[in-house]
Amino acid sequence: MKLSLNHFSVRTLELEATRAFYEDLLGLKQGPRPAFDFPGYWLYQGPLDDYANAVVHLLGIDPQDASGLDDYLGGREQASLQGSGAVDHIAFFAEGLKEMLARLSRAGVEPRQRLVPGVGLFQLFLDDPNGIMVELNYSLAEKQALDARA
Numbered sequence: 001m002k003l004s005l006n007h008f009s010v011r012t013l014e015l016e017a018t019r020a021f022y023e024d025l026l027g028l029k030q031g032p033r034p035a036f037d038f039p040g041y042w043l044y045q046g047p048l049d050d051y052a053n054a055v056v057h058l059l060g061i062d063p064q065d066a067s068g069l070d071d072y073l074g075g076r077e078q079a080s081l082q083g084s085g086a087v088d089h090i091a092f093f094a095e096g097l098k099e100m101l102a103r104l105s106r107a108g109v110e111p112r113q114r115l116v117p118g119v120g121l122f123q124l125f126l127d128d129p130n131g132i133m134v135e136l137n138y139s140l141a142e143k144q145a146l147d148a149r150a
Contacts, residue, residue: 001096001103006137007055011069011081011088015039015060022056033057034117037068051119052093059088072114073125073133089125089133097138098146100124115140 012018022028022043030041031048039060046053059069061078073088094100104111104126111124122143124136 001094001099003092003094003136006052006091006093006135007057008090009057009059009088009135010086011059011061011076012086013061013063013078013081015041015058018058019043022058028056034119036072036117038062038066038072051121057091074112087132089135091135091137094136094138095142097122097142100136101146111136 010018019030019041023030028043028045029048031044031054032051033040033042033054039062041058041060042051042054043056043058044053045055059073061069061081063078066075076088101111101124104124109126111126114123114125115121116123116137120140122138122140124138126134126136128134
């Protein structure tokens, strides 16, 4: 099994101010983002043609309808979105999907599974003992190869 840090995500009611902070003060650049059913930005450090460079994902909350974000990642109380409570999840690039699924099964952990639209990533989401969401990103090819063996 192999892991490398991919990105962190911030869930925010202040999407434009948060984007401006990371762009104007830290020098990150807005780049391509999949067509999710909720507002947001992927902010890059490095070339915009490589999703691996999207180091900060901003998750915008539509106060009129947060269902897109809630459906994808789960709901959160808006009052909790201050300080470190606004950090939504930590993501890793990963290899070894078959081994990870077996490890999680042995531990009695049922991860939430997602496909990222248009990017070629298969995701597992699970919560650590502190309630911090952890996202594991596998290549879609690894998932497809596993499915083909089943």
